[in-house]
Amino acid sequence: MLQKSRYIMIGGFLGAGKTTAVARLAQRLTDRGLKVGLITNDQGSELVDTKMLRSKGFATEEIPGGCFCCRFNSLMDAAERLEDAARPDVFIAEPVGSCTDLVATVTYPLRRIYGDNFSIAPLSVLVDPIRARRVLGLETGGSFSPKVIYIYRKQLEEADVIVISKCELL
Ligand SMILES: Nc1nc2c(ncn2[C@@H]2O[C@H](COP(=O)(O)OP(=O)(O)O)[C@@H](O)[C@H]2O)c(=O)[nH]1
Numbered sequence: 001m002l003q004k005s006r007y008i009m010i011g012g013f014l015g016a017g018k019t020t021a022v023a024r025l026a027q028r029l030t031d032r033g034l035k036v037g038l039i040t041n042d043q044g045s046e047l048v049d050t051k052m053l054r055s056k057g058f059a060t061e062e063i064p065g066g067c068f069c070c071r072f073n074s075l076m077d078a079a080e081r082l083e084d085a086a087r088p089d090v091f092i093a094e095p096v097g098s099c100t101d102l103v104a105t106v107t108y109p110l111r112r113i114y115g116d117n118f119s120i121a122p123l124s125v126l127v128d129p130i131r132a133r134r135v136l137g138l139e140t141g142g143s144f145s146p147k148v149i150y151i152y153r154k155q156l157e158e159a160d161v162i163v164i165s166k167c168e169l170l
C-alpha cells in the first residue's frame with residue numbers, strides 16, 4: 001500500500017519565527033532518519049529563505065509571486081517535484097506571513113483531492129509573544145494599523161494550534 005506522506009503547514013505573521021522553526025524541525029526529522037521536503041512561499045521571487053534552507057541540504061521548492069491560498073495548483077506542482085527529487089516522508093510548508101485563509105484554500109482541498117497521498121497535520125500558527133502583547137492590546141507600544149490587526153487576528157482564528165515562539169524573550 002502507498003505510504004502517506006505527512007503534510008505540515010506552519011503559519012504566522014511575518015517575523016513570527018516560521019522559517020527558523022521549519023529549519024529546526026527539518027533537522028530534527030532528518031536526524032531521525034526521515035526524508036523532508038520543504039516548500040517556501042512569498043509574494044516576491046528568489047526567496048532568501050529558500051537559499052538558506054537549501055544551503056542546509058534540505059530539498060526545497062518555492063512558490064514565488066503569490067500566496068498558497070490562491071496558488072493551490074502551484075503548491076501541488078511543488079510537492080510533485082519534491083516527490084520526484086527526494087521522496088519526502090514529511091512535507092513542511094511555510095505560507096507567506098500575510099495569508100489568512102489556509103484551511104479553506106489548502107487544507108480542505110488537500111484532504112478532499114489528495115487525501116490518499118497526504119496525512120495532514122493540524123495547522124500550527126506561530127506567535128511572537130512580544131508582538132502579540134501589543135497587537136492584542138495587553139501592553140501599550142507600537143502596534144499595527146487596523147487592517148493589519150485584522151489579518152493578525154484572522155490567522156489566529158483559523159489555527160488548530162497556536163504556538164508561542166521565542167518564549168525565552170518573555
Ligand atoms: N529570540 C528568538 N528569536 C527567534 C526565535 N526564532 C526566530 N527568531 C528570530 O526572529 C526573526 C524572524 O524569524 P524567521 O524564522 O525568519 O520568521 P518568519 O518571518 O516567520 O519566517 C529572525 O531574526 C530569527 O532569528 C526564537 O526562538 N527566539
Ligand SMILES: [Mg+2]
Pocket residue numbers: 018019020049094
Ligand atoms: Mg520566513
